[in-house]
Amino acid sequence: MTTTSVHPTLSHPNPARGIRPTGAVPVGRRFLFADRRRATLTVLGVAASLLLVLVLGGIFAGAVDRVTYYIRTSPADVFVSQAGVRTMHMSASTLPADAPDRVAQVPGVAWAAPIAFASGSVAGAQGRQLTYLIGYDTRTGRGGPSGLVAGRLPGAGEAIIDEQAADRLGIGLGDRFTVMGMPVRAVGFSTGGSSITNTTVFVDLAEFARIHDERVSYVLAGVDAGADPDTVADRIQAEVDGVTVQSREQFAESEARIVTDMSADLLRLMSTIGLVIALAVIALGLMTATLNRLRDFAVLKALGARTPRLARAVAMQVLLTVVLASAVATTAALILAWLLPTAAPAVQISITAAAVAQTTAAALLVGLIAALWPLRRIAALDAATAFRETR
Incomplete structure (x- = not known):
């Protein structure tokens, strides 16, 4: 040696x-x-x-x-869901139609925007993939994608799809594809919404009603300047019946926790x-x-x-x-x-x-x-x- x-x-x-x-x-x-x-x-x-x-x-x-990208990049400070529902992943939340107005009336809330949410599949010329379908008010943009890498906001019969999913499925701007079996046209590409198993498609609330149903799944709320999101969340919880209210950080943590538990x-x-x-x-x-x-x-x-x-x-x-x-x-x-x-x-x-x-x-x-x-x-x-x- x-x-x-x-x-x-x-x-x-x-x-x-x-x-x-x-x-x-x-x-x-x-x-x-x-x-x-x-x-x-x-x-x-x-x-x-x-x-x-x-x-x-x-x-x-x-x-x-x-999985938590949409929540973390949202302009909302507070997320309101159906009582007992603390996540978007593997969850079903349905709120009354007047929930956004009731949330907006709570002291400290600057704005409240409804979104509709459902899980399904998206299909293009080169395959199919699981997707989250999110309907939002395109007039305010709240609840929609954090930004577009190409294209414009959707209207009737139109949708925004994540660019990675579009590339994988062979969908280009102006191409038609199906979401939950319903045809739409790709008019914009977002980013950050695709994972190994899922992607994200955004449509207008009226288009969501045509594809799936007319519902309010979550209410996104912004708080007044200088207001504490946790304090405002507690007020919403106390004044609005039948809801679960979380700050953006709490909602993202709940989402990450359920994904971790599932895996x-x-x-x-x-x-x-x-x-x-x-x-x-x-x-x-x-x-x-x-x-x-x-x-x-x-x-x-x-x-x-x-x-x-x-x-x-x-x-x-x-x-x-x-x-x-x-x-x-x-x-x-x-x-x-x-x-x-x-x-x-x-x-x-x-x-x-x-x-x-x-x-x-x-x-x-x-x-x-x-x-x-x-x-x-x-x-x-x-x-x-x-x-x-x-x-």
Whole structure:
């Protein structure tokens, strides 16, 4: 086995005093970079494992971001739904026709706009996809798409469809397609409304009544300047019967929660498999790195270094490896998140600082346990025996 000799000044020049000469290189850093090729392979192996975990978590986080995009970008500060209904996804909400007027009369409400909402399918020349159909008042624009990338607002027999779904289904501006079996013409393209499974189509309220039925599903409300949305939401809840009222943030959280709960089993399976694979690779790589230096650690102990100092050297080696690997994995994940939408527009990867910190912390914990475990063989030996064991 190839080893790297360790200069005495790097170990412990004065065991009794425990002083390291000024300018001496820490042992952990020297061990890590002594064999640059092996160090590179270890860092890349750990980075690949961290990348797997980050991408799996990022895909799910991106899907949740897409599902809540309409709510998060809405101009409404407060969302009013049928009593007991707290989401749009997998929910059915029906309010009385006078609900928008009743909400608008509550003190602190600047405006109130109705929307109609239903789930169905949209079909074009190149296929079919699940969709959310949203009817809104095109005169005010409240409740409609956050912006158009092409075209204009819809009128009778017309609709706005998300550009990613339009591209996938082969629908161009002016083309006819069907929503819930009813023909409409595409006059505008929106963005941000497509996920892996669903897309979004917007029509005028009168057109929604023709396609599906005449209803008020939700009321979107804006609050007066300087008013607190939570306070206004409480007033609406108290003064309007048969409704559930939430601020935009609460509504988005409820939507994200139900999507997470629906995907909990699949997410837990994917995350567990990815995490086990990643941690196994990290543990194996860092344990091997320690085993490859076991003779050097034995020499250091024979020269007077104590076990805590050896443990600190190993911990420094693990820390440097995991930090470098985390930087590489995060960079690769961000590049992948930037490139993937060009190949698969409906798939979004969301990499957050919290996810990076959590993944790095888990890798560091497992790496420390795996790397320090082999030192128990050296810790149990006296200096003379440790020296003989290296020969």
